[in-house]
Amino acid sequence: MNDNMGGIIRQWTAPAASELGESVEEFVRILAGPTLLRIKGKDSSRLRAISTLLHGNEPSGIKAIFRWLKEGSVPCVDILVFVASVDAALAMPGFFLRHLAHQRDLNRCFNPPFDDEPGKIAEAMLAILHDEKPEALVDIHNTSGSGPSFAVTITNDKEHRALTSLFTQRLIHTDLRLGAIMEFSENDVPTVTIECGGAQDDEAHEIAYEGINRFISEENVLTEQETDWGLELLENPIRIELKEDVTIAFEEKAKVNTDITLPPSIENHNFGIISPGQPLGWLGERGLDCFVVKNTLGENKLTKVLREEAGVLYVAQPIRAFMITTNADIAKSDCLFYAVADHGGAIS
């Protein structure tokens, strides 16, 4: 392996199947830190890029890469693979931490200043993409809860829809800016983020593998096929966030002295339509004052999305919710779920 970018990201050119270890866990131990894999394709005049493991607890992308490299098939163009949060993935018990506790979430670090370690990794990744100019980038993730796959883009055009349809039939177009890689890589390369489904789900690993196989083997990945017209588009989801001091539990009945209790089965609502008559969970004395619900213009939309009746939480209008988490840490540090109107448009 060669050093690159001041040692922040190591490079490994043409890794041989025999050098990768016998399992994906061993492969990540061999990588040992943030790594850029360079794989030669049949046509070396062209280049595509994949990023995996921006979040250490989202293994579908790296599992797919490991499986593909072990098979030894030659891609149709040169491929760059970023394997980013290796330290977090290696922390025991493995593929468990989204990021190291003392560090920021890497996929919130792609905007300057780049003055801490995840910031420097993000800066190095963007510099490589800027210099190498791949024709497309797919960034592979898992959701923390179970649910179907979807893609996220900040640009809804033919190229991004074509990239999406290599993996999934559902596309979220967002104006939200969080410091994620796609917001900045987009300046140099059409980028989609792929959420393959739950980190524990074999189906999600299969979606990543099948999609990456199409991404590396199809002659043209940026032209819409006729089948792409079936894409389901969700516009400008709103984030349902929790105030900092809120307590939340995921249990079957209301927990005493807790601001919000939701049943673990709440994640079954992922991408389904929730109607205003359907009880979602229980609220404590603070009622709705636990939530922060603002659109990208900063307008308060709390009462457009949620309502309370006798200590029970309901939605205020029919909505489609997704990326529902049942992990209290993620609910508090990121958000509880995203929502659009039942027709897929933004909540107004």
Ligand SMILES: [Zn+2]
């Ligand atoms: Zn992620």
